[in-house]
Amino acid sequence: AQTVTQSQPEMSVQEAETVTLSCTYDTSESDYYLFWYKQPPSRQMILVIRQEAYKQQNATENRFSVNFQKAAKSFSLKISDSQLGDAAMYFCAYRSIRDNYGQNFVFGPGTRLSVLP
Amino acid sequence: GAGVSQTPSNKVTEKGKYVELRCDPISGHTALYWYRQSLGQGPEFLIYFQGTGAADDSGLPNDRFFAVRPEGSVSTLKIQRTERGDSAVYLCASSLRGAYNEQFFGPGTRLTVL
Numbered sequence: 001a002q003t004v005t006q007s008q009p010e011m012s013v014q015e016a017e018t019v020t021l022s023c024t025y026d027t028s029e030s031d032y033y034l035f036w037y038k039q040p041p042s043r044q045m046i047l048v049i050r051q052e053a054y055k056q057q058n059a060t061e062n063r064f065s066v067n068f069q070k071a072a073k074s075f076s077l078k079i080s081d082s083q084l085g086d087a088a089m090y091f092c093a094y095r096s097i098r099d100n101y102g103q104n105f106v107f108g109p110g111t112r113l114s115v116l117p
Numbered sequence: 118g119a120g121v122s123q124t125p126s127n128k129v130t131e132k133g134k135y136v137e138l139r140c141d142p143i144s145g146h147t148a149l150y151w152y153r154q155s156l157g158q159g160p161e162f163l164i165y166f167q168g169t170g171a172a173d174d175s176g177l178p179n180d181r182f183f184a185v186r187p188e189g190s191v192s193t194l195k196i197q198r199t200e201r202g203d204s205a206v207y208l209c210a211s212s213l214r215g216a217y218n219e220q221f222f223g224p225g226t227r228l229t230v231l
Binding site (some may be wrong): 004033037042043044045046047050052091093095096097098105106107108109110 | 160206210216217220223224
């Protein structure tokens with residue numbers, strides 16, 4: 001079974017600075033998808049960024065980018081120019097490419113990010 | 118509405134009672150997921166529907182939990198003989214078919230079992 005680990009329960013960053021959230025995972029599969037989701041206090045989970053494992057190029061979405069190291073099974077999220085609205089819980093998630101197995105969507109325990117003005 | 122909606126937003130019940138939690142997915146989304154999120158933890162998969170059928174119900178913790186999606190749209194998660202350990206936020210998500218597609222989450226139902 002796949003597992004996802006986020007070793008930083010809490011992080012803080014100064015507004016306009018850059019912060020990196022760590023994520024590692026364990027899998028025996030060679031193809032899969034990785035996601036970062038954001039959950040603000042409203043509880044609504046929002047997709048931040050996703051990465052296909054077979055793509056070597058790191059995904060980027062505006063101020064958000066990832067550092068995907070497949071051999072190390074590492075998938076960190078970098079937030080540049082941090083804004084107050086970035087404060088939330090961030091969850092790393094793994095999904096098997098096999099569509100019919102919903103269980104193969106596994107979330108990490110989350111990292112609570114605080115943004116200091 | 119454009120997003121996934123869940124009702125009720127909060128539910129307080131007594132131990133041993135039966136509860137139903139409802140999820141209205143985004144129109145046209147054939148895939149629907151239920152997750153349970155305990156305090157301070159990430160969502161934990163419960164069940165996945167593709168259309169009307171449960172493609173994967175391996176995450177349901179025991180036979181007190183059951184979910185239906187009779188017309189391939191709205192889904193109801195049913196919990197019988199609730200226990201205090203069932204207290205959590207229950208999240209619903211929907212997506213187009215395909216593992217890469219974004220799951221759109223609802224705001225969740227916070228269930229409290231007294």
